Amino acid sequence: MLSELMNFLRACFRPRSDPYVxxxxxxGGRQDGLLWYKDCGQHxxxxxxxxVVQANNLLEDQSQIESGSLSLHxxxxxxxxxxxxxxxxxxxxxxxxxxxxxxxxxxxxxEQQSMSVDVIRKAFQATEDGFMSLVTxxxxxxxxxxxxxxxxxxxxxxxxxxxxxxLGDSRxxxxxxxxxxxxxxxxxxxxxxxxxxESVRQELHSLHPDDSQIVVLKHNVWRVKGxxxxxxxxxxxxxxxxxxxxxxxxxxxRLREPFKRPILNSEPTISVHQLQPHDQFIIFxxxxxxxxxxxxxxxxxxxxxxxxxxxRRLVKAALQEAAKKREMRYSDLKKIDRGVRRHFHDDxxxxxxxxxxxxxxxxxxxxCPNISVRGGGINLxxxxxxxxxxxxxxxxx
Amino acid sequence: MxxxxxxxxxxxxxxxxxxxxxxxxLLLSTKTDLLSSSASDFQPRERQDxxxxxxxxxARKWQKLTNIKRxxxxxxxxxxxxxxxxxxxxxxAAKGHFLVYTSDQRRFVLPLEYLKEEIxxxxxxxxxDEFGLPRYGPITLPCDAASLxxxxxxxxxxIAKNLEKALVIAIATACFPSSSYLPPDLxxxxxxxxxxxx
Numbered sequence: 368m369l370s371e372l373m374n375f376l377r378a379c380f381r382p383r384s385d386p387y388v389x390x391x392x393x394x395g396g397r398q399d400g401l402l403w404y405k406d407c408g409q410h411x412x413x414x415x416x417x418x419v420v421q422a423n424n425l426l427e428d429q430s431q432i433e434s435g436s437l438s439l440h441x442x443x444x445x446x447x448x449x450x451x452x453x454x455x456x457x458x459x460x461x462x463x464x465x466x467x468x469x470x471x472x473x474x475x476x477x478e479q480q481s482m483s484v485d486v487i488r489k490a491f492q493a494t495e496d497g498f499m500s501l502v503t504x505x506x507x508x509x510x511x512x513x514x515x516x517x518x519x520x521x522x523x524x525x526x527x528x529x530x531x532x533x534l535g536d537s538r539x540x541x542x543x544x545x546x547x548x549x550x551x552x553x554x555x556x557x558x559x560x561x562x563x564x565e566s567v568r569q570e571l572h573s574l575h576p577d578d579s580q581i582v583v584l585k586h587n588v589w590r591v592k593g594x595x596x597x598x599x600x601x602x603x604x605x606x607x608x609x610x611x612x613x614x615x616x617x618x619x620x621r622l623r624e625p626f627k628r629p630i631l632n633s634e635p636t637i638s639v640h641q642l643q644p645h646d647q648f649i650i651f652x653x654x655x656x657x658x659x660x661x662x663x664x665x666x667x668x669x670x671x672x673x674x675x676x677x678x679r680r681l682v683k684a685a686l687q688e689a690a691k692k693r694e695m696r697y698s699d700l701k702k703i704d705r706g707v708r709r710h711f712h713d714d715x716x717x718x719x720x721x722x723x724x725x726x727x728x729x730x731x732x733x734x735c736p737n738i739s740v741r742g743g744g745i746n747l748x749x750x751x752x753x754x755x756x757x758x759x760x761x762x763x764x
Numbered sequence: 765m766x767x768x769x770x771x772x773x774x775x776x777x778x779x780x781x782x783x784x785x786x787x788x789x790l791l792l793s794t795k796t797d798l799l800s801s802s803a804s805d806f807q808p809r810e811r812q813d814x815x816x817x818x819x820x821x822x823a824r825k826w827q828k829l830t831n832i833k834r835x836x837x838x839x840x841x842x843x844x845x846x847x848x849x850x851x852x853x854x855x856x857a858a859k860g861h862f863l864v865y866t867s868d869q870r871r872f873v874l875p876l877e878y879l880k881e882e883i884x885x886x887x888x889x890x891x892x893d894e895f896g897l898p899r900y901g902p903i904t905l906p907c908d909a910a911s912l913x914x915x916x917x918x919x920x921x922x923i924a925k926n927l928e929k930a931l932v933i934a935i936a937t938a939c940f941p942s943s944s945y946l947p948p949d950l951x952x953x954x955x956x957x958x959x960x961x962x
Binding site for chain 2: 455456514585586587588594595658691692693694695696698699702703704706707709710711
């Protein structure tokens, strides 16, 4: 009797379980070792599926899907926002973008009362400026923050229009049905800024005509100044302002000769697409996926299987490919701890956004509940970005 | 995404490594001929009795000998989970194993548990500095088969932890001379002296 009573009391007073680990499948995602997934959710224009697999000691990939009002005002416009932020050198920048970019976007949308390329561009710029201020503030105590950066890929669906903004080497790929054959074609929507692309190297040379070493081949990989593969990013202020390329930053990050103009920039390439009834889905993913799967392979996997769990299926296919390259079993690869796991594959984030043509064509003024889901990881210290999902019902809906 | 920083030369990494290997071989063979030591001679208790001065003397002697007859160094045989045989190995590692290549293209199939060992994590880090993260193929470690066999033997024999730490320090010091990289618990003065003595 006493033990039953104790159990009852314990149940009453037990604090809620760790808010960073969500086992339920309804509201949040599920965590299975280093894998986090939300197999199916609903956004304004259809369903979505989302998966993150961690390889770094601290998850450097961050991601979010926001659906509902894209403005600070409840009058809209309404739509869906997808963001994938692939950090490097640490998780600080990608977390910062996850916390601020969408807020800036909502602010500028409210100011201009509509969604536009200009709104997105300004949101990116405000995020870069915000991170720059943070680095300036933290520099004396934490100089290492100057050597942290992130790629950023954003997709906004609003009024039947798709905006894709990208800096760095994440990628968005559209799956479109070809009417005549019924095949689903992979159409890459994003422009990448990786020095392995010849046009990116040409751009670097034209921007830095006096520096023949602006991009060099290192370990058989093209790198800007022999350091970094991407030519554009948020953060990486040590390669943007010379005042941060000095002590007390670790010498291994410092360039030998001082530079006058920024080596990297933070200008996203933005494209606008009118969605068509034959557009089935868009795969947003960090380069961790694309180094193992081609655009068409990924599109075929999504097309040939149920919507539910499609992001997880893509990640599994990529990990199977990674295991094959390392000449080991997929089942064994999954057992490797974070940190050392980075030598077997990168952090991978995938969000598949399905497009329901009936919903896509709806006017952007139709109100709907706000949905907000963030890709998760494990062992994040408190006060950092919560990896859990936060479905919030807007008060006015 | 990864960031590539200042390159560390392979020689710099393995230079202290070679000394430690020599040192350990010494420890293994205090009673027997230096060049005919083997795993069966391994007597861990004796290690405690060797004075630092004696060690230095022996190390110098050993260094001279190895310079002359380097190829005759015998490493403890890798047995059990470690399979250094490339002839019969299938393309995919056996269940519960991962695979690495050494700089001399030898193929090692090793138990997954080795990935938890600090020494392996360090070797992987050096491999990343040396070769970058491999994009298309298997992992190659920046040491030859003999050195890796030694590391394997060290893990298998569960040698004293402080020697392993000393090896980690030696490698880390070579890779990151600023030493800001070193975990503080590894930086005890004695171990630093041990490294510096040779």
